[in-house]
Amino acid sequence: MFWGIIFLVVGLLLVLQHLFQINFPIVKIVFGVCLIYMGVKVIFGSFGIQVNGVNVQKVKTETELVFTDGAFQAQSEGGKINTKFESAFSKSDLDLSGLSNEELAQEFTIDQAFGRIRIKSRPGVAIKANVNTAFGSVVIRGQKLGSFGDIKFQTDNYKSTEPALQLSIDSAFSEVIVD
Numbered sequence: 001m002f003w004g005i006i007f008l009v010v011g012l013l014l015v016l017q018h019l020f021q022i023n024f025p026i027v028k029i030v031f032g033v034c035l036i037y038m039g040v041k042v043i044f045g046s047f048g049i050q051v052n053g054v055n056v057q058k059v060k061t062e063t064e065l066v067f068t069d070g071a072f073q074a075q076s077e078g079g080k081i082n083t084k085f086e087s088a089f090s091k092s093d094l095d096l097s098g099l100s101n102e103e104l105a106q107e108f109t110i111d112q113a114f115g116r117i118r119i120k121s122r123p124g125v126a127i128k129a130n131v132n133t134a135f136g137s138v139v140i141r142g143q144k145l146g147s148f149g150d151i152k153f154q155t156d157n158y159k160s161t162e163p164a165l166q167l168s169i170d171s172a173f174s175e176v177i178v179d
Contacts, residue, residue, distance in 0.1 A: 006030060065090045074099060074108070088113040097122045101163040109168045112136075116175040119167070126164035127178065129153045136171040140178040 013024045063072065065087045072085050072094040083106050085094055096108065097120045104125065110117060121127065131138050131151040138145045145151045158164055169176055 006033065009033075065092050071095065074103070083107065084109045084111075085117075086111040087115060087117050090115045092117045094119045096120060096165060099165070104163040104165055107166040107168055109170075110176065111170045112174040112176055113172045114174055116177070119176070119178045121165050121178060124157075126158035126162065127153070127155045127167065128158055128164050129167040129169060129178070131167075131169045131171070131176075133169070133171040133176075135173050137175045138169060138171055138178075139176070 010026060010030060013026050013029070016022060017024050017026070063082050063085050065072075067089045069091045070093075072082075072087075072092060074082055074094075074096050085108070087110075092112075092115070094110065094117060099122065110119065127140060129140060129152075131145055131153060132149075133146065133151070134148055137147055138151070140153055141155065143153075145153055155164075167178070
């Protein structure tokens with residue numbers, strides 16, 4: 001219902017602006033109302049997702065965090081290691097420091113939105129990363145990569161013939177730190 005009202009108000013403001021030559025700051029008004037809406041939803045604890053009509057406040061699994069803080073660790077399940085980690089509206093830590101050289105051969109995917117994730121890697125291991133970020137911050141071993149766009153990164157000690165931590169990072173409105 002909220003979004004329907006927003007669209008109606010924007011439409012009315014556009015019509016009034018055109019008919020009466022009144023200049024409304026439509027974008028600022030809509031942005032402000034959306035921020036107020038989200039703030040009220042967070043304060044009253046009803047900002048969540050719905051699954052089969054049931055409101056879900058938090059999601060916390062071995063590979064996903066939503067609306068809660070926590071830690072991930074790459075674990076082997078039946079000979080296969082978890083390689084995809086997702087975090088939204090949360091602060092999380094991901095420990096990849098205990099990976100064997102065989103496990104490093106896989107690409108690890110990290111999706112982070114509206115929050116922070118700190119990734120711990122094994123000291124001295126080379127890193128190769130494909131980073132896609134929008135309005136966020138990505139720092140790999142102290143080197144800030146940027147806040148917008150697609151970035152391909154390799155540490156100075158990266159060699160394609162040697163084991164390296166391979167990361168695919170998608171970051172939106174968030175901070176990603178790789179130590």
